Amino acid sequence: MATQPSRIGFNPRGQFIAAVVLLASVCAAGGLLDWAARNQRVAGWIDQREKEYNRQRGLSFLRDGYFIDDNDRLINEELPAADYSKGGVYFIGTSSVRSSTQLWDLPPAERRLIHNYGINQSDYVCQFIFLRYLVEHEGLFQAGGDKNLVVLAESYHNLARPYEPSGYFPNLWTRHGLYVCDPVRGIQSVAVNPVWRFIHFERTRIAGFVSQVGQVASIVIRTTLHHGRMTRKITDAQESNASWRARMGADWEAKLDHENEELGRMIDYLHQRSVRVVFVALPVASWDYQLPFEEAFLARTRALCAGRGIPMQDWSRMLPDEDMQDASHPNLAGAEKLQPRLLEIALPFVRSTGALPAGTN
Numbered sequence: 001m002a003t004q005p006s007r008i009g010f011n012p013r014g015q016f017i018a019a020v021v022l023l024a025s026v027c028a029a030g031g032l033l034d035w036a037a038r039n040q041r042v043a044g045w046i047d048q049r050e051k052e053y054n055r056q057r058g059l060s061f062l063r064d065g066y067f068i069d070d071n072d073r074l075i076n077e078e079l080p081a082a083d084y085s086k087g088g089v090y091f092i093g094t095s096s097v098r099s100s101t102q103l104w105d106l107p108p109a110e111r112r113l114i115h116n117y118g119i120n121q122s123d124y125v126c127q128f129i130f131l132r133y134l135v136e137h138e139g140l141f142q143a144g145g146d147k148n149l150v151v152l153a154e155s156y157h158n159l160a161r162p163y164e165p166s167g168y169f170p171n172l173w174t175r176h177g178l179y180v181c182d183p184v185r186g187i188q189s190v191a192v193n194p195v196w197r198f199i200h201f202e203r204t205r206i207a208g209f210v211s212q213v214g215q216v217a218s219i220v221i222r223t224t225l226h227h228g229r230m231t232r233k234i235t236d237a238q239e240s241n242a243s244w245r246a247r248m249g250a251d252w253e254a255k256l257d258h259e260n261e262e263l264g265r266m267i268d269y270l271h272q273r274s275v276r277v278v279f280v281a282l283p284v285a286s287w288d289y290q291l292p293f294e295e296a297f298l299a300r301t302r303a304l305c306a307g308r309g310i311p312m313q314d315w316s317r318m319l320p321d322e323d324m325q326d327a328s329h330p331n332l333a334g335a336e337k338l339q340p341r342l343l344e345i346a347l348p349f350v351r352s353t354g355a356l357p358a359g360t361n
Contacts, residue, residue: 034202037066037209046216053219055332056230060099060325066208070098071119071172075179076201078115084140086355087147088113089346092127095120096282096328097153100338113350114343118153121161121168124262125183127152129163131266133187135273145274149349151342152263153280155316156297157328159259160247176200233325237287240327248293256293260300267308278345279305279312283319283334285327315341 036042047063054061062070065077091097091114098118103111119130131150134140141148163169163183173181178197181187223230248255270277281298288294294316305312315338323334330338350356 034206037205046212049216049219051332053223053230056232058232058234058322058325058331058333060329060331060335061102062099063104064208066205066212068175068204068208069120072175074117074119075173076176079134079138082115082138083112084138084142086113087141087143087350087353088115088355089149089151089349090134090140091116091118091151091153091342092131093118093153093282094122094127094158096155096157096330099325099329099331100153100282100335101342102335102339109356110347110350113355114346119169119172123159123162124259124266125163126169127158128262128266128269129169129181129183129186131269137187137189141273141275143355145270146276147353147355149276149278149346150270151278151280151345152266153282153342154301155282155284155328156248156256156293157244157284159255159297160244162255162259176204235285235287235324235326237285240285241287241291244288244291244293244327252293253296256296256300260304263301264304264308267304267310271308276349277310279310280342280345281312281314281316282328283324283330283338284316285321285324287321288327313345 043065047061051061053059063073064070065073067073067076091101095118098116098120100118101116103114103116106114117130117134119126122130131140161167165182170181173179173187177190178192179187179189267277279301281301284294298314298316302312304310318341319330319334319337323330323337325331325334347356351358
């Protein structure tokens with residue numbers, strides 16, 4: 001008699017156990033990744049590797065906290081945690097001021113009061129939109145205008161990318177579906193389910209962590225292959241100048257005039273709320289000196305600041321080229337020189353208001 005092929009029997013209990021084990025494995029892996037993405041020791045180790053690499057390459061360093069970019073971390077993690085009840089100091093500008101500080105290294109008491117609110121690719125229109133959002137929706141000046149200092153840290157490079165509906169600035173605010181942004185209504189938050197928000201950003205953080213681990217692994221491999229020494233990034237001066245001429249365009253003087261008017265409106269807005277304002281012209285690379293934009297920008301800004309009684313500090317020639325990543329961004333060495341100068345403005349102010357008692361760290 002021919003034998004019948006054996007049939008694998010259906011085992012509900014075995015399949016249930018297998019499913020539970022698989023689900024538990026997935027949850028454990030997700031939990032481990034979430035723990036790693038939130039672990040400060042792991043984050044510190046990753047930051048240190050990237051920082052060492054960027055220092056050798058002559059690059060700036062920003063902490064993105066595994067978000068899409070550093071500005072994404074700013075608006076979705078830093079802003080919700082900010083405390084404005086005692087006032088403070090706020091550095092406003094674009095990516096050049098963003099890369100000029102490492103405020104996360106300050107003592108906690110100072111870190112709570114001094115904020116870098118620079119946003120990439122933001123002209124005065126974008127910065128004024130952001131400032132109004134902070135004041136009108138986040139209670140920026142709730143302690144009273146006289147308890148707050150706004151430091152406008154700028155260069156002409158800020159003005160080469162005016163607000164555009166499809167540009168980086170509105171996309172930054174709308175990318176997660178949490179805000180709407182336009183030049184008339186400004187920035188407004190969108191009500192979302194808090195559970196959805198938590199899950200969404202946990203997924204974002206984990207994905208960013210995995211990506212960052214890959215980048216750090218690449219850095220370690222490249223550094224090892226180069227025996228611990230990396231070639232410094234060199235900016236082509238002629239190429240840089242040609243790029244900024246193209247970005248500023250033939251109508252650059254009209255562009256500067258328009259932006260200067262917006263700067264005046266922003267300063268008036270702050271003065272109406274009794275907020276102290278200081279303007280700082282940030283450093284530029286030496287090859288920028290031959291372009292007409294910086295001197296015209298400085299001349300217009302000096303006149304406007306003088307007319308409104310605003311102190312202006314011209315730091316445009318402060319840094320040598322080796323401390324610049326490119327025409328407008330300080331590298332790590334440059335940031336280590338700029339931050340103490342910015343703190344010379346910030347710390348006396350928060351001490352004068354009593355927000356930071358003398359001798360406090």
